[in-house]
Amino acid sequence: MSIFTQFVKSIYSPKDMALFRFQKIGKTILYIMLLCLITTIPRTFLYGSFIQDGVGMVNQVIDKDLPDFKIENGELKADIDQPIEKEEGNTLFVFDPNSTDLEKYQNKTGLFVLKDKVVSMGNGQTQTYSYNDLLGASLEKKDLQEFISLFDNIYPILLFVIGFLVYLFQLFITFVGVTLLAFIGSAMSGQRKLSYKQVWTLTAYSYTIPTIFFMIMDACKIVVPGSTFIYIAVVLIVLYLTIKEVPKPKEK
Numbered sequence: 177m178s179i180f181t182q183f184v185k186s187i188y189s190p191k192d193m194a195l196f197r198f199q200k201i202g203k204t205i206l207y208i209m210l211l212c213l214i215t216t217i218p219r220t221f222l223y224g225s226f227i228q229d230g231v232g233m234v235n236q237v238i239d240k241d242l243p244d245f246k247i248e249n250g251e252l253k254a255d256i257d258q259p260i261e262k263e264e265g266n267t268l269f270v271f272d273p274n275s276t277d278l279e280k281y282q283n284k285t286g287l288f289v290l291k292d293k294v295v296s297m298g299n300g301q302t303q304t305y306s307y308n309d310l311l312g313a314s315l316e317k318k319d320l321q322e323f324i325s326l327f328d329n330i331y332p333i334l335l336f337v338i339g340f341l342v343y344l345f346q347l348f349i350t351f352v353g354v355t356l357l358a359f360i361g362s363a364m365s366g367q368r369k370l371s372y373k374q375v376w377t378l379t380a381y382s383y384t385i386p387t388i389f390f391m392i393m394d395a396c397k398i399v400v401p402g403s404t405f406i407y408i409a410v411v412l413i414v415l416y417l418t419i420k421e422v423p424k425p426k427e428k
């Protein structure tokens with residue numbers, strides 16, 4: 177049975193999934209790689225789109241709205257008293273050389289250029305970069321304009337790098353998750369004679385339904401509260417239903 181057929185059966189048939197326990201471990205690893213690829217594709221384009229939108233908005237703001245500025249010794253300096261805010265769609269850009277915190281911008285999506293750092297917020301995640309980490313020397317407005325003008329040329333490469341890193345991270349957390357949840361699956365097996373390898377295989381296929389669900393959520397740009405707990409709960413429910421399809425040994 178091909179891994180694509182297994183993928184389809186893993187959506188609706190715990191009985192068929194129970195038979196996968198006899199296959200070689202290499203095929204299970206290949207299946208995990210397929211699931212991670214399915215997860216990575218929409219997430220990569222989501223991150224890429226967020227970066228592209230952010231850079232496009234920053235470029236427009238720099239050209240039209242920002243005064244001359246300079247970043248030196250880890251601090252942003254510009255001759256303004258009030259923050260400059262620019263909103264496009266659901267994305268907010270803030271330029272504020274007089275502030276170091278984001279208290280009034282909580283739960284916002286966008287790019288925030290502050291006195292001592294740059295903060296990117298989106299998809300429920302926050303990334304903070306201090307100027308000391310980003311820059312080894314000073315930076316002026318004209319330098320940033322030159323850099324942004326190169327973005328369109330490097331965007332395909334950047335998207336590939338993002339996708340590759342997301343894929344590696346997804347592989348890592350999936351292998352760790354399957355390995356840990358398989359111990360719980362071993363406890364579920366009860367009187368059924370299942371080796372840890374067999375339970376590990378069944379756990380991997382139990383990832384199918386939550387993987388598809390969260391792939392759709394990512395593609396629709398929907399943030400699901402408590403996603404990690406929901407993911408684990410669904411995996412364990414599917415794993416339990418699959419283990420129940422494994423026959424108990426006959427009593428002598």
